[in-house]
Amino acid sequence: MTRMNTQRPSAFIFMKVGNHAGETFDQILERKRRELTVAGRIFWGYGGFSCHPIHHVQPFCRMHLQKENGIYLFMESIESHAVPEVAQATEFSEDGIKWQRIPQGIKVTGSRYALILDEVRPGDLDIHLHEYVVGVGRSRGRVAADYLRGHVDKGCFEKSPEDRVSSSDVAQKHISYIAKVKEPFAVLLRGEE
């Protein structure tokens, strides 16, 4: 597995990652690598309200895909003690209208949504969130560093049109893992009735 040292991009999706649904992050990564081998893509489960597949992630990726060489998920590794429900998704949908079975070999648990990813690689990149703004949705234009306060831990960010300089270390994030987002970028999930 190669380590990726990416140039600072003009647009990316940011998430904090850690242990989840009873698995350590290393266990999750190992399982996701197997899934990529079997199914050719990874379903990266997540929740919350700031990266809705239809209202945020899909439009954001479509808008930036033409100017970027792919949209990447930047992951900041954190200590997580969250123990969510481990309900397993059985179906996914791009638009909430047509639903399909989760592909054979893919397991996604405890999540309402999933990003569709290529290989997850170790990264080594520092991102200064004062230089970026929210790129989509009602909070479009808000400085990423301000947006990621409180309970918000993910977002779709693009380079700020204004030059911003800040000496604050709080807004600097070390990116430990990187993955390219694949079509259809993000999907809704649901389980058995």
Place this chain on the structure above:
Amino acid sequence: MNAARRSIDLRESLNAISDVVVNRPPPIREFDQIYMKVADMLLQADYIGNLFDHRNVVFVGDGDAIALCVMHLHKRGLIERGPKRVLVLDFDERVVNSIKEFARQFGLSRIVSARLYNVAEALPKRLWQQHEAFYTNPPYGSGNGGTSVEAFLRRAFELCSPDALGCVVIADSVGYPWCAEVLANTQRFLLDNGFAIVEVLHGAHTYHLADAPDLKSCNIAVKSCGRKLQSYQSQPLDGVTLLDFYGRAAPLKARYVRDLRRGGKYPSRDYKIEPLDLG
């Protein structure tokens, strides 16, 4: 004007709003259904009751259930003024059925009606210019400059007689730069279509909106100015408007949301009951 009116019975009024709130179906985030907070619903019902007193009002979409609030409060004597009759048009059958069921339960069926309609489609001919006022709280158009607001307004204009009043609710927060653009475009659209703006009530409502909890909306009250009776000419929305309906590159794809519970007549599928096993 307000000083001359009697004060509101807060407990009875909030309990009446509570009747409406428990009757609403859960909002579907995929379709941007985001509900107004309860205190704001009460104040909004009072405002709309005054604005549309004795009028035949059409609501172009009403997930919040403001139509039910104003009619329920007015019928119970909790607000002095209210519309003569309301019709709610919504693409969500759960909303339509819940309104009908509430109206039946509270004796409002003669003055409250609801029917399934998606603004993407041409207006049914028999609704053309049949109403004396409109109310709409459309998708705010954060990523489309307000074209989704215009889509709802276009139908509202088609539904209303030449001397109509109206109220449009749109986003209104200084901290969100796109609000000013949508506000300016909406005001221009209203004026271009023969509606004068008679009042803007800033920061009037807040919402259960997790990704922008401080986002507020305003009431823009309008009055028809020089509009004339026209023959029927409603058209479906064009593809470009549909493409960015919920924001940039976030298209409207659904025609209707169908109600699998028939307005609460069938049990919820959200849960199942496990039997008690005493061995």
